[in-house]
Amino acid sequence: MHPKRKQRLIVALVIVVLSSATxxxxxxxxxxxxxxxxxPSEVAAGEAPIDxxxxxxxxxxxxxxxxASDRLETRFDVTDFVHSVTVTYDGILxxxxxxxxxxxxxxxxxANGVVTxxxxxxxxxxxxxxxxxxxxxxxxxxxxxxx
Amino acid sequence: xxxxxxxxxxxxxxxxFCDRVIPWLLPITVVALLTGSIWGLLFAPTDYKQGxxxxxxxIHVPAAVVALAGYYVMALAGLxxxxxxxKLADTAMRAAAPIGAAYTAIxxxxxxxxxxxxxxxWWVWDARITSMLILFFLYVGVIALFEAYENKTVxxxxxxxxxxxxxxxxxxIYKSVDWWYSLHQPASIKFTGSSAIDASMLYPLLGMIITFxxxxxxxxxxxxxxxxxxxxxxxxxxxxxxxx
Numbered sequence: 001m002h003p004k005r006k007q008r009l010i011v012a013l014v015i016v017v018l019s020s021a022t023x024x025x026x027x028x029x030x031x032x033x034x035x036x037x038x039x040p041s042e043v044a045a046g047e048a049p050i051d052x053x054x055x056x057x058x059x060x061x062x063x064x065x066x067x068a069s070d071r072l073e074t075r076f077d078v079t080d081f082v083h084s085v086t087v088t089y090d091g092i093l094x095x096x097x098x099x100x101x102x103x104x105x106x107x108x109x110x111a112n113g114v115v116t117x118x119x120x121x122x123x124x125x126x127x128x129x130x131x132x133x134x135x136x137x138x139x140x141x142x143x144x145x146x147x
Numbered sequence: 148x149x150x151x152x153x154x155x156x157x158x159x160x161x162x163x164f165c166d167r168v169i170p171w172l173l174p175i176t177v178v179a180l181l182t183g184s185i186w187g188l189l190f191a192p193t194d195y196k197q198g199x200x201x202x203x204x205x206i207h208v209p210a211a212v213v214a215l216a217g218y219y220v221m222a223l224a225g226l227x228x229x230x231x232x233x234k235l236a237d238t239a240m241r242a243a244a245p246i247g248a249a250y251t252a253i254x255x256x257x258x259x260x261x262x263x264x265x266x267x268x269w270w271v272w273d274a275r276i277t278s279m280l281i282l283f284f285l286y287v288g289v290i291a292l293f294e295a296y297e298n299k300t301v302x303x304x305x306x307x308x309x310x311x312x313x314x315x316x317x318x319x320i321y322k323s324v325d326w327w328y329s330l331h332q333p334a335s336i337k338f339t340g341s342s343a344i345d346a347s348m349l350y351p352l353l354g355m356i357i358t359f360x361x362x363x364x365x366x367x368x369x370x371x372x373x374x375x376x377x378x379x380x381x382x383x384x385x386x387x388x389x390x391x
Binding site: 005008009012015016019020023024027031034035036037039057093094095096104119120121122123124125126127128129130131132133134135 | 193345
């Protein structure tokens, strides 16, 4: 290779490596801020600030959803299967909100450990299948657990 | 082998190559786009949870995949232009930028349209969506930077450096859903192991991804031809070709 071109190639590669390292270090330093939400374990460990706007994400615990009879208020537990956090929300929940599904709730964490949410978003998972397949899977699961 | 590489640096050869490929690629791409859209929108089954709204995947995912791949095309052209000073590489880099920007915009807009009924929000500042927005700004930045210079040789050099620096964003976009907690779901198509998307929905999706690649190549060639026609308007080879 022509020495001049070789030198330019090295310069170009050094630019790429240095900028990657810079951005890598910045994102590493900011990793806590890049996370969209706190997991219930982090809330339990006291990492989430109290009385400030935060987001909590995880699965809605099966059987934990309680709706008020006279208002829109809903109360449910969000878990990462290690710890769980109770969330209350006074508003319309997204269509895909359900027990056993992922959610991200925005709100304030009270001193009592309950998050009063101002917004609840459904977190969709990566599974896509036709209804028949989902039904067949459910059936197979049910049979598996009976045996 | 080197002869083939050198041919790609020759404007008359590339112009003729585009002229030869476009009449084939254009009808194939149009037919594939129509087939893939009809297959995905009408014949693929509905999703067990999202119903029909999931069908936007047949536009969203292919656009996003090719937006990322197209960035490497642009950056590679930038590297060739920077190191080997091939003028045609500048033209290729500039040809890729608006196409990539359009693909990124399509991915962002379809994502927002899907996000509203699925998540409950048009826009969330999570890692995937934010890094994708940065990709859009990078593409637009390359276009704007080139226009900002009077001297086009200097402009091409600055654009090449910007596009090279921007490559660091591509793995960040790709891995963002695994590295951080995000609202966007992880990838459904997996290179190793079984995919999280049923085969009856996966095949039209793969078809659309390939079609979007073909569309990128087609637009790239049309763009290249247009730029070459402008750049070499005074050249004998081009005038001979156009009057022939």
